[in-house]
Amino acid sequence: MKEKLFKDILPRVSKPVRYMGNEMNIIRKDWDKAKVKMAFCFPDVYEVGMSHIGGKILYGLINETTDHLLERAFAPWPDMEELMRAENIHLYTLESYRPLKDFEVVGFTMQYELAITNILNMLDLAGIPLWAEERDERYPLIVAGGPVVFNPEPYADFIDVFLIGDGEELLPEFLDEVYATRGLKKEERLLRLAKIEGVYVPAFYQVEYNPDGTLKRMYPQKPGVPEKVRKRVVKDLDKAYFPEKPVLPYMSIVHDRAVLEVMRGCQRGCRFCHAGIVYRPSRERSIVTLKKQAENQIKNTGYEEISLTSLSSLDYSGIERLARELVAQYGKKGIGISLPSLRVDAFSVDLANEIQKVRKTTLTLAPEAGSQRMRNIINKNVTEEQLLDAVEAAFQSGWNAVKLYFMIGLPYETEEDLDGIIELMEKVRDVGRKYARRAVEVRGSLSCFVPKAHTPFQWQSQASIEELETKKRYMLREKKKGIKLSFHDSQTSYLEGVFSRGNRKLSRAIYLAYQKGCKFDGWSEYFRFDLWQEAFYEAGIDPDFYTRRRPSYDEVFPWDFIDIGVTKAFLRKENEKAARGELTLDCRHDKCSGCGICPRLEVKVDIKEGREIAPKS
Amino acid sequence: MRLRAEYRLGPDLRFLSNLEMMRLMERALRRSSLPYALTEGFNPHIKLSLGTVLPVGLWGMREYMDVEMAENIGEEYFKERMNEVLPEGVRINKARIIPEEAPSLMKIINSASYTFVLRSGYDWQEWQERIWQAERLPVKSRGKKKDAEKDLRAGIFKIETSLENELAFLNIWVATGDPVNVRYDELHDLLTITGIAARDIIDVYRSGNYIKEGDFFYTPLEKVI
Ligand code: SF4
Numbered sequence: 001m002k003e004k005l006f007k008d009i010l011p012r013v014s015k016p017v018r019y020m021g022n023e024m025n026i027i028r029k030d031w032d033k034a035k036v037k038m039a040f041c042f043p044d045v046y047e048v049g050m051s052h053i054g055g056k057i058l059y060g061l062i063n064e065t066t067d068h069l070l071e072r073a074f075a076p077w078p079d080m081e082e083l084m085r086a087e088n089i090h091l092y093t094l095e096s097y098r099p100l101k102d103f104e105v106v107g108f109t110m111q112y113e114l115a116i117t118n119i120l121n122m123l124d125l126a127g128i129p130l131w132a133e134e135r136d137e138r139y140p141l142i143v144a145g146g147p148v149v150f151n152p153e154p155y156a157d158f159i160d161v162f163l164i165g166d167g168e169e170l171l172p173e174f175l176d177e178v179y180a181t182r183g184l185k186k187e188e189r190l191l192r193l194a195k196i197e198g199v200y201v202p203a204f205y206q207v208e209y210n211p212d213g214t215l216k217r218m219y220p221q222k223p224g225v226p227e228k229v230r231k232r233v234v235k236d237l238d239k240a241y242f243p244e245k246p247v248l249p250y251m252s253i254v255h256d257r258a259v260l261e262v263m264r265g266c267q268r269g270c271r272f273c274h275a276g277i278v279y280r281p282s283r284e285r286s287i288v289t290l291k292k293q294a295e296n297q298i299k300n301t302g303y304e305e306i307s308l309t310s311l312s313s314l315d316y317s318g319i320e321r322l323a324r325e326l327v328a329q330y331g332k333k334g335i336g337i338s339l340p341s342l343r344v345d346a347f348s349v350d351l352a353n354e355i356q357k358v359r360k361t362t363l364t365l366a367p368e369a370g371s372q373r374m375r376n377i378i379n380k381n382v383t384e385e386q387l388l389d390a391v392e393a394a395f396q397s398g399w400n401a402v403k404l405y406f407m408i409g410l411p412y413e414t415e416e417d418l419d420g421i422i423e424l425m426e427k428v429r430d431v432g433r434k435y436a437r438r439a440v441e442v443r444g445s446l447s448c449f450v451p452k453a454h455t456p457f458q459w460q461s462q463a464s465i466e467e468l469e470t471k472k473r474y475m476l477r478e479k480k481k482g483i484k485l486s487f488h489d490s491q492t493s494y495l496e497g498v499f500s501r502g503n504r505k506l507s508r509a510i511y512l513a514y515q516k517g518c519k520f521d522g523w524s525e526y527f528r529f530d531l532w533q534e535a536f537y538e539a540g541i542d543p544d545f546y547t548r549r550r551p552s553y554d555e556v557f558p559w560d561f562i563d564i565g566v567t568k569a570f571l572r573k574e575n576e577k578a579a580r581g582e583l584t585l586d587c588r589h590d591k592c593s594g595c596g597i598c599p600r601l602e603v604k605v606d607i608k609e610g611r612e613i614a615p616k617s
Numbered sequence: 618m619r620l621r622a623e624y625r626l627g628p629d630l631r632f633l634s635n636l637e638m639m640r641l642m643e644r645a646l647r648r649s650s651l652p653y654a655l656t657e658g659f660n661p662h663i664k665l666s667l668g669t670v671l672p673v674g675l676w677g678m679r680e681y682m683d684v685e686m687a688e689n690i691g692e693e694y695f696k697e698r699m700n701e702v703l704p705e706g707v708r709i710n711k712a713r714i715i716p717e718e719a720p721s722l723m724k725i726i727n728s729a730s731y732t733f734v735l736r737s738g739y740d741w742q743e744w745q746e747r748i749w750q751a752e753r754l755p756v757k758s759r760g761k762k763k764d765a766e767k768d769l770r771a772g773i774f775k776i777e778t779s780l781e782n783e784l785a786f787l788n789i790w791v792a793t794g795d796p797v798n799v800r801y802d803e804l805h806d807l808l809t810i811t812g813i814a815a816r817d818i819i820d821v822y823r824s825g826n827y828i829k830e831g832d833f834f835y836t837p838l839e840k841v842i
Binding site for chain 2: 006007010011016017020022023024248250251252298299300301302303304333334335
């Protein structure tokens with residue numbers, strides 16, 4: 001296999017390094033001695049997949065700390081796929097070059113709703129039937145995890161087992177049970193697996209609908225299968241495994257650097273934000289642990305940069321001390337420290353300035369909305385003054401380009417809110433003209449709001465493609481000099497919206513879209529909205545049902561049975577407060593706002609380095 | 618101080634680009650305890666330069682790089698420390714301290730040898746004679762003037778063949794850089810034009826880089842000034 005690959009196949013593809021393996025720090029465990037063999041598949045190309053922290057964590061965790069084995073596979077780019085099909089090469093892992101079919105478990109991580117077509121394509125390339133019911137015990141168990149599967153229902157007919165929540169808590173236990181149930185019939189085995197907390201086996205649930213198409217009820221059909229599936233949570237992140245010897249790619253990947261996950265979760269409570277709810281509560285690592293991880297990663301990789309990542313790293317209680325100490329330790333060696341996302345305030349910009357001596361190119365900030373009214377609705381607790389302070393600090397210290405992230409199509413949005421975006425950008429531009437030494441560039445990146453399951457805005461309607469296009473045209477008309485606007489594709493956002501609040505009926509449409517050739521839907525050059533529309537039509541599905549409705553509070557959602565810890569009552573309260581434009585403060589700094597997760601999951605917001613860093617006003 | 622090292626890049630890493638190779642060496646240096654030198658300025662980087670670009674798809678038996686150290690160290694020490702941290706497929710063969718004023722590898726290397734591993738069954742004596750007797754050896758250029766006719770004759774210096782386990786190793790010394798630059802894929806084309814079936818070519822690698830002076834081929838470790 002490897003010989004054929006290296007001699008006949010790889011010389012003919014565009015980026016052979018993607019398919020080559022052999023990286024530094026690769027772990028090749030003894031196949032015959034390993035208990036469960038699992039292939040960990042990322043449904044996108046190598047350079048995207050290898051940038052993903054979750055994958056690095058699970059790879060190290062399973063291979064270094066258990067008797068099981070985990071090998072990697074990625075989606076081949078279409079040129080490679082074509083060759084693989086022509087030459088009858090099954091999708092293989094980069095460690096042993098074995099086909100996926102040889103594994104007992106094949107797992108996919110879903111970071112993005114539209115990854116599903118790539119998952120189907122990868123299964124097909126592996127010679128594995130796509131529908132769960134067509135696979136008996138001769139085939140690997142097909143497993144999926146990641147943020148998307150907090151609403152697993154649209155993919156329920158393809159996947160045998162969903163793993164909900166923090167993988168490092170769940171996966172080892174899951175694989176142990178896979179090992180313990182070896183030899184059982186698939187159904188018996190799944191029954192055993194379904195008893196593990198965080199495991200969801202869709203085949204065991206009966207789904208009934210109301211005449212209007214909404215969910216009537218959903219219940220387990222077998223004894224011992226839980227009615228609700230509760231997510232798994234790492235309670236003490238500081239003690240959790242983190243890879244200190246990550247695989248070091250040869251090719252340049254999207255995030256090509258040492259990574260410190262300073263914390264997991266975010267308590268800011270933006271009402272549109274999925275990650276902010278499903279990864280609650282926020283849990284930090286200690287500086288001592290992080291510095292040890294940095295040291296070992298650098299020693300084992302030779303990376304030239306250390307990135308402090310999380311949903312909102314500037315909220316990490318030890319950020320200032322950690323950043324300074326890392327700079328002191330590594331700066332001399334030519335190793336840089338980076339902050340991938342900045343908070344909208346001067347403190348953040350000053351800190352970034354201090355530690356990132358290089359690349360003062362574009363400062364990226366996310367005020368998300370243009371008017372204070374709208375920022376209150378979405379609970380983005382940022383004022384115009386904070387933003388202008390931040391950009392002033394930036395322009396004064398040598399930055400000359402600012403990129404601002406906004407959303408359009410938000411609930412209760414009016415033309416004034418859109419005007420607000422432009423006005424805010426003008427103000428930023430004016431600050432730039434006053435303080436910057438060169439001509440300034442102010443760019444706005446506008447994404448389309450997508451209501452997500454498990455967020456306060458799950459009861460909101462998504463703007464139609466036409467509405468979004470009208471808003472876009474309006475903004476382009478109103479746009480002023482010295483400001484640039486770019487818009488996310490409204491069709492892609494629409495489709496994300498269908499799946500983020502989707503149900504099981506969507507599987508037919510997914511299958512048809514895949515059959516019609518949809519894949520790499522996240523890549524604009526491959527995205528074919530027309531084919532998706534055909535697929536919905538042929539499957540008898542009205543996609544507007546999922547996006548356009550504003551569900552009532554009585555509606556049973558297909559994802560309600562997934563217990564994320566945060567209560568539906570809290571989400572409802574937040575949605576009601578949004579209508580009134582009321583803020584809910586960050587429970588890290590203010591009082592508990594009663595989202596429910598701490599008492600219900602026996603966890604706590606875990607702050608390791610004191611509370612001295614409050615957001616500045 | 619400056620060091621010049623000769624390394625082998627094994628077949629498993631044959632698809633690395635030049636940029637990837639640079640990064641591989643930089644990261645190896647950073648993993649090591651070697652006192653590598655950094656450039657001044659905001660964005661310091663390691664003072665490292667590679668010899669002529671190894672084409673993607675080829676592995677290399679003897680490739681070269683120059684690297685600067687901030688402190689004096691021994692040649693053996695450098696080699697050992699590097700080999701501790703390099704990936705499996707890369708090995709430093711030799712290292713040598715070179716004078717500060719030594720010209721860069723890119724400036725002095727003017728020849729390379731490529732080895733084609735072939736299924737034998739050809740009359741290599743006869744084939745060589747044909748090559749040497751030809752006045753012109755035209756192929757389609759794969760380089761700058763793509764598809765224009767290019768005469769390789771003046772760029773072919775030396776050919777040696779050896780037989781081993783039913784395989785023939787055809788080692789061809791060619792000119793690199795100006796005025797003629799013979800690429801390995803053009804050599805490949807020359808082979809197929811002159812009667813060798815592409816399917817009989819089992820492997821190709823670069824076996825060396827040289828400084829050609831008259832009829833002598835010096836390695837970059839032998840001839841530093
Ligand atoms: S239960 Fe309270 S303290 Fe815990 S995350 Fe929710 S709001 Fe914060």
